[in-house]
Structures are given as C-alpha cells and as structure tokens.
Amino acid sequence: MNFLYQIFIQLFCFGYWLSSFFSEKAKKGWQGRREQKKIIKALEKEEFIWMHCSSVGEFEQGRPVLEAIKKKYPKCKIALSFFSPSGFELRKNYPKADLVFYLPLDTRANVADLLENFNPKILILVKYDYWINLLKDLKIRKIPVVVISAIFRENQYKNQIFANYFFKALKNYITHFFVQHEKSAQILESYGISDFSVVGDTRFDRVQQIASQKIEIQWLEKFKGLKKILVLGSTWHSDEEVFLNFLRRKLPTDWKAVIVPHEINQQNISHFKEIFGEKVSFYSKNINPETEILVVDALGFLSQIYAYADTAYVGGGFNKSGVHNTLEPAVFGLPTMIGPRHEKFNEVQLLIKNQVVFPIENEQEFEGIFQFIQAQNPDDFKRRSKEVFNQNLGATLKILDFLEENKLL
Template structure:
C-alpha cells in the first residue's frame, strides 16, 4: 500500500513539474529550434502506423545511446525480421541519428513524459511485444504499465554511476520497483550490477554482459569517407580531433593548441562540439584566439590555410575520427562525466581524456591500463602529451594499436544481450548452460 501511495505521489509531482519541463524545452528551443517541435509526442499524442503484436520497441536517450544501440538493433532486425521496430529518443539529435542510420526501417517518436495518461497512450498505439531500454533510463510509470500489460523489459547496456545512484535516492523504492518490473538487466560491469542491487534490484534479474560500446560497428562507407577526408589534407599535416567537446574542454584545448601551433605549424585541430546549440560559440571562441577557423557547413573541408576546422554538422564524428591521428574526448575536463572513448579507440587513435569520466569509469580505466590513453587535466598536460605523440610516431602508433586491440578483445556484449532478449520475448527460462558459461553471478 505504501508503494502504491508513493506511485500516486510520484505521478502527482511529475504532473506538477511538467510546466517547468516545458519551459526548459522552450529555453533550449531558443538555440535549437528542433526542441520547439513535436511537443505533442512527449504527451503520447502522435499518428502511428497500424502495429500488430509483433513490434519491438527500443529506447535510447540521445546520440551516444543510439550509437551504442546500433549493433544490438541490427542484431534484433536480423533475428526478428517479421517484426516492426519502434525507436524512441528524448533529444532532437538522437532523433536525427536514428533517421540517419535507420531511415524508414523504423518508426521514430519521442518518448512521452512519465505521466500515466501519456504512457498509456504510447503503449496503446505502439503495442510493443518487447521493450529494450538502453542504459539506465528508469521511469517508474513506464515500467509499471509495461508490467501490467505483460510487456517484458530488458534494460540493455545498463550502468549506474555513483552520481546517478545518489540521484535515485529520493525515489529509491520506486526505482527498485521499476528495476524489478523488468525481465532482465544486462549490466555493463560488476560495479554497476552491485549498485543496482544496493538500490533494491533483485540479484537474479541482473547479468553482467559487458558494454555494447565495444561492439561498435564501423560501416565501410565511414572508412571510405574518412579516407576521402584524409586525402584532402596535405600529407605533412597532423590532425588532432577534439570530439564531443563542452565549453570547459575547449578552453583548455584551445589554450594548448595556441602553444602547439607555434611549435608545430602543420598541426591542424578539428573540433566537434557535443551539442549543436554550441556551434556558434565554439566557432567564436576559436576566432577570438586568432585562429583561421573554418566550418564544415560553409566550405566542406578545411583548406590549406585553415588552423581550426569546426564540424558544425550532426552525425559525422566517426568520419572525422577516421581521418585523424590523435584524439581528445570531451566531457572529461568539463565536469560532465565523459563521453565514449571507444569511438576513437576503434580507429586506432591514441586518446587523451580528462579526469571527469564517471559515466565511463571502467572503460576509461581499461583504456588507460592497456596504454591506449593518457589522462590530461589542463592545457599544460595536453601540451606535454601532444608533444610526446607528435614527436614520437612509433609511440603514437603503438598507443593507437593498444586502443584498437582493447576494443577487439572485449566484443561480445551484443550476443549475450540477445540471449537475454530471446529468453524475455519467448518467455522461456535462460538456458542453464548459457548462464553458467557466459554470465557472472552477482550477489549483494
């Protein structure tokens, strides 16, 4: 009874906070117009195709989660060719990425707010046979109504940082209930799994399968595009990419580049800001430093006189990784929690990354331990690391090779997650042989 009252109280609070959420959306829409569009979808009002009972729904918050989900979604499409697919995101950039990769192979709609009416409308219109929720998007009402409608939920690539765990404390019992409404939770690491158990998830629901990010798929066209971009540069140019950057990252990167450019005139910096609303401010910051700054949207590719090239377009980061020599991965000097270092590692790039990587603690540590990355705290650290990598080609190549080997050695999470999904969708117990062979036991 207490849990039922808490659920009602949660729904009331969520309803009361909705105007504030809409104000925040409108504020973001000042810089990114897409946030001002399709609001009705966020309340479960949308026109959907006529779905049958053979529909699989996958939710991925934004670009990073969509990228991580790509190999799993492709495996699902291969396995369940007679099914329709619904993909939901929360951000417009996530929506754009879904359209770019899957086009009309899927039906995309924004995930509704966790309001009872909106959730019921969404489930009624999409009729999912299975829900796959990427990472740890725990929405009590959504999970509760899926359970009532007998829609099995698999939380894939699940992670729970210390920061996120503290954030769930105020709704701990509801978060635990949501976890326990799932069929399975496919955790990235033992640490993630233990945190979920501390939050109240039943140990028997959790299996440690590794990170789907290691199963990253690099299509041939990305390799070809990277080669074309690289051919455009002079052979003597060394290309340093700063990817998924935020303001605090860029301050240190640009300060470092000002020094490095003086010492190494052939060094070119490619910056890929994390959010499109920052394209203009990033460009202005580069020009304020006196750099000849060119934009992807204006000239296509950087010319011979360019110092800094800002990729002010969406969905092209992998192509620019493929054409670079050294990578800095953002959100890590900025206190964001880091972004996916494996997107650089898979291209055999040596990786520089800041200290704030709590969203990717284990992956970043593995990359550091194998010699594929170095931690940098500020501009001075960046200068020291870059000098070493610029001047010692053998060390640069060895570091990049170590990064690529790490990715290859840790692939396999897609297959393990598919085992869980097949069990959930067919409502059959996991094969005991598979369980004992593949999934580590987790205890509180």
C-alpha cells in the same frame, strides 16, 4: 514514495513546458511530443520491437542490438524512441526503424495514451532512462522490459530511501538486465535483484563495426595533406579553455587540427573565427587546405574523422555529465586526452588503465601529455587498444542469444 514520484513528474512536466519558452532544444521536444500524438493514435495495434534511447550516445550503444534483431528477423517492425530532441532530430529518418518518436513525459495519462494503440512485444531500454509509470503499465500489460549495457555505481543515489524505492521498482518491473561489469551485478544483488547477465558494453561492438566500414572523406584527405592531424571531438566551451591557446600559438608546424563541436549553432561557431582568424576554415564554407585548423560545423562525421587522426581529444570531461565517447578514437588505436570527469564510464577506466586514454585538468597538462604522446611509438597505443577491444567484444551476440532462448523476440 510513489505519491512523491507523481508530484515530481507533474513538476517536471511544468518545468519542461516552461523551459520550452527559453530553450530551443526544450521547445523542439515539447512541440514534437504534441505533434506526434496523432501519429500514435493512428497506429492499428501492429506489433513492434521497441528500443528506447535517451539520446544519440545511447542510440549508438543500442544500435548493434537493434540491427542484429532486424537482420535475424527482417519482417519484424522496429519502433525507436528518444527522450532528447538531439537524438530524435538526428535519427528521425533512421531507415531500419518503422516508427521513430519522442517518449512521452511520464505521466499516467501520457503512458495510457501511448499504449492504447502502440503495441510493443518487448521494450529494450539502453543503459538507463527508467520512468516508473511507463514501466509499471508495461508490467500490467505483460510486456517484457530488458535493459542493455546497464551500469550501476556505488553511492549512485545519496538518498537511501529513494534508492530503496528505485531498486524495488526495477526489481518489480524489469524482466532482465544485461550489465557492463561485475560491480553492477553486485549492486543489483545487494537490492535483491537476480535477473541479470554480465555481458559487457555493446558500444565496443558498435565502434568496431564503424571502424570496419571506413568511409573515404576526400575533403579531409585534401585538408590533411602530408601533415598529422589532432582531432578534438564533441567539445564544449569548457574543453576549449584547455586547448585553444595551444592551437593558436603552440601547434607544431607538421600538425593540423580538426575541431568538431558538440553543439553546432552560429553563436557557438563564430568565435572560432574571432580566435583563429585566417588560420581557420569551416566545413560549411569553402575548406581552405592551406589553413591550420578546420572546424567541422556539421553532424555525422566524427566517428569516421577519427580514422584520419594521429592523436585525439574527446570533450565533455569538464562538464557535469562527463566525457563523451572515447571508444570512437580508441578503436583506431589513437592516444586520446580527456577532461577530469570520467569516473562514471567503465570503458574509460579500462582505456586509462591500459594507457590509451589520458586525463588532463588544465592547459599545461594538455600540452605536456600531447608532447608525451608524440615521444611514444604509435604502434604501442594501437596494440594496447586492440587488447582492450579483444577482451570486450561480443555483448550483442550474448544479448541476442538470451532473448531468443527465452522467447522474448
């Protein structure tokens, strides 16, 4: 099975290189990895606390742990790696990290080159992104690897032979798992893995931290005026099919809408002007407070924009990858609509169960749930959301205590 994995990695590298000719995102990732080799080779075996995140969402999940470590050990050096260009580009200047880099593609040669001069004391993986050659080499070098906010699902891997190989590798190479819930722990146990702790999801700690540091957004306050705000965050074209017609024809006169697309480029943004005409204005241009709809074509605002909202829609739920971060609006007590693909996310199931998040499947359900939400007492949503958070805060402290007690930091 290991032989097949090596073949897979070579094919994956070839496919990644090939896609760099057609995809701007893949091109950034391929070129970024080539350019950083000189930086890695110039390192002089300084010891780092290393955190790896697949992309932006995983960084936000790992951020409270990373910052808790930096606060407790201010002199330690922090290394932060990403697989995705979107994560790297957004956080390449993150001030609490001494080194930010792309995780090399998982060939044996790439891993050897990385660890020749890069000297991590520990690797903290956020949620997933298990690369077997890297994990094996870290094990040989006696560098511990822990996984935070890990989550596993039944029937996650349809091929049982691969599942056995995968979990055997995790058992051999991962020092400890910090899992989100008991079900994940049971799955690990079924594969003979006992080095785990059930601590919850660090994203609850992160979004609570964001909410406690509310930042005034004057341009949004001016746009909102005395009206209510519907925020549609991290949206894709597949999400827009269920709400664009509603915003164009049925948005109540005492409401305005703020759209924050997941991907921001000229092609992705220009169609909003075609659809809404004079009703829409854009953050990157002059914001007209008289318009009904505002498109925020810039990064870094969404989590704080939710603080000004009265209702939210979180995108991604019509894509294969699934819904984006519902905790960001939930921490403000917002009733939130999402698409149908949400089963992989434990926090979403908690919020659905507590009637804070509402799945929809089409335009008619979007309108119906919106009307239902407006007929409810907003304080009920805030109370139920607060109950969910109170039951799930504290994962960061539990992880830090474990790492210190076991002398992993």
